[in-house]
Amino acid sequence: MxxxxxxxxxxxxxxxxxxxxxxxxxxxxxxxxxxxxxxxxxxxxxxxxxxxxxxxxxxxxxxxxxxxxxxxxxxxxxxxxxxxAGYAPHYLETPLDDPSMEALRAGVERLIQAYEPFPALVVNATYDVVAANRGIAMFLEGVPERLLAPPLNAMRLTLHPEGMAPRIRNLRAWRGHLLAQMDRQIALRRSDALRALHEEVAAYPVRDRPEDGIEPDETVHHFALPMRIEHEGRVLSFISSIATFNTPMDVTVAELAIETFLPADPATAKYLHSTGS
CATH class of the missing domain: 1.10.260.40 (lambda repressor-like DNA-binding domains)
Structure with missing residues (x-):
């Protein structure tokens, strides 16, 4: 994520x-x-x-x-x-639970709920999940409670050896993609917390599996790197998309990102619609 x-x-x-x-x-x-x-x-x-x-x-x-x-x-x-330069900060940093953020919270909730049955979530600058829809539940299969305790962190959840990682078929490729994105994020911000998170998840062991990096159906054309994850005996394939706010005037809002997971093949789309998850 x-x-x-x-x-x-x-x-x-x-x-x-x-x-x-x-x-x-x-x-x-x-x-x-x-x-x-x-x-x-x-x-x-x-x-x-x-x-x-x-x-x-x-x-x-x-x-x-x-x-x-x-x-x-x-x-x-x-x-x-x-x-x-000797001036006061121009941009506020309003806590997300502040009453003035009610319209923002409600709008984001409506947006990610409308995306169901496809998974969607909202993360802050350090990848802590601040909102998620019901579709995300399929990613949490078998994840121990301690990794789900607040604040739920999307990077830790995805790459931890007891999190989603054992079920991600193309883990090495997906892990490389996530770490590269974190590198770019760190380049934009002087964040000790973000750097510490990167060091933590980059140090997680990676189990070799023969499926890594191999797409079993070569007739499927992927326009972006998919995340291929096992779920209830089948393999689901997702492409992730990111949305941020246009011209934000608040630090908190500027650092929010809405990530949605689009089915990368017809079989995944059919399964999600049939379960309504």
Whole structure:
């Protein structure tokens, strides 16, 4: 279960006591954008960008936000840029259970319920599951209670040797896909918790099985890597899709992702519709 961030895999700029300059330069270099190109995008000049990066000029709050937008800086890190420039954070970080989030919670619940009988869930920035529909139950077959205790973590649940991993037929390929997605997520955020989770799940042992990486029906054309998982004596095949919120104005909302699992073959679709699970 994944979150798909945008951007490259270079490390995110680290926090600096020297002000916004080193942070801005780090994000610009990470995106492989020249000072001139960034200036043209933001309606500024290369000289002004250079002065900001070297600490000779303090950008306005508006300019910080404009540069962050053109560098595709995540919302949480935009707050860090503002703080480094001497301004208050622009984006709130509202707990998901706050009364002001009621409309969001209700809308997300309706969305994932409407997706049934196909599985769907919502995860936060560290892959903790904050909502799921009834279709997810088929993934939990045989998983011990201790792995299902809150907060339920999608990465841990999927890759733990007592979780879903023993039932995933193409585990090595699916595991590689998930770890690569986590690498990209880490590149966007300075998150010790996310890095610790990556180290934990990457260290889980992987049992070799002859089916790994082999598609038994070569006539089936997959347009994306499927997750092939055993369920009640049959093998079901799913393609995962990720949705995030457009132009979020809150850190919590910006870091939510809705993952849905689409049947990757007619047999899986027929089974799900017949059971209504």
């Amino acid at each position: 994944t979150i798909v961030p945008s951007g490259t895999s270079a490390p995110a700029p680290a926090a600096s006591d020297q002000g916004i300059g080193p942070l801005l330069r780090g994000w610009r270099e990470r995106q492989r954008v020249s000072q001139l190109e960034l200036a043209l995008r933001a309606g500024s000049s290369a000289r002004h960008i250079s002065f900001i990066e070297t600490g000779r000029s303090r950008p306005s709050e508006e300019m910080v936000l404009r540069l962050a937008e053109h560098l595709d800086v995540p919302v949480r890190e935009r707050n860090a840029l503002l703080l480094a």
